[in-house]
Structure formats: structure tokens, C-alpha cells
Amino acid sequence: MMEAVEFVHAEGWDAAPTLFALVPTALVADQLAGLEDEAAPLTLIVQEDIPEHIQPGSDELGDYLTRLAWPEEIAGVILAQEIMFKDTAEAEQQARPARLFSGVLREEGLELTLLQIRPTEEELEAAGPFAQDEIQLRGGPGVAPAVIGALRYSLDNE
Secondary structure, three states, rough: HHHHHHHHHHOOOOOEEEEEEEEEEHHHHOOOOOOHHHOOOOEEEEEOOOOOEEEEEEHHHHHHHHHHOOOOOOEEEEEEEEEEEEEOOOOOOOOEEEEEEEEEEEEOOOOOOEEOOOOHHHHHHHHHOHHHHHOEEEEEEOHHHHHHHHHHHHHHHO
16 A cells, blocks of 8 residues: 555645556566565556546546456555545544545455545645655545445456
8 A cells, every 4th residue: 555655645746546456466577677576465556547537536436446347366456536634523624635545455354545634835844844755644444435345346346
């Protein structure tokens, strides 16, 4: 999941949704230079086929995800999308831009959603130089169940 977070973070804010496939490294090591030395059992592969008109957090994105069918070799999928997030613990606070990273593995029950709040200009200034390079995440299992459900459904589609 962190590789997807770092990839999307490097692309910057105001980005379209990004979908990743998690592929066993042994299947792609021959095609991608340098992977034979990787210790990670899975390799992140960016999928570039989400239509540009599909907005993050939209019903259309959920519908698109449920129509996908992944080959059995795909071990899991991760969706990164920008949303507006309001912390229910802070009633006074307005909704803020955030990134939602949701991922599932084929193995039942293995899922995770992480949230990265977009820092304000004031927060970046107060944090000092290179603050925009820091990645602060929160979340865990049981977050964004509709997104997780759509991703899981796409893995189970045949």
C-alpha cells in the first residue's frame, strides 16, 4: 500500500483516480528490469484505463469498478482517489481535500483503507521546509466499505 501512496503523492494533488494491480513479482520480474532483486512478493502495476470523465468519489467510479474483471493472477487491487473529508470528531471543521487509498487482496478479509488529509498552506508554512514531502496517514480496516466492496467484487468477477 505504501508504494501506491508514495507514487500518488509524487504525482501531486488534484489528480484523477488511479487504479493499481498487485501482481506476484515472479510473474513480471522477467519483463521489468531490476525486479529480480526485489524482496517484495507483490509488484504494483499502474492501470491506465480509468476514463478521464469519471470523477473521484462518484457513483460512476463505483459502477466502473464493479464492471472490472481481473485475471486470477492478479493478487489484489488498490484505488487512490481524492475526496472531500470531514472528521466527525471535529464538528466545527469544514470538509477538507484528502486522498483515499483503498486496497484489497484476493485472500478474504485482507483489506485496508488509508486517508491522507491535504495540508493547508498555513500548515505547510508552519511545518517548515520540505513539509509537502511528509506523508501523514490515518485509517485502517473497516473504512470506506463501499469502495472496498467494489474492489473486492471486481476481483471476484469472472
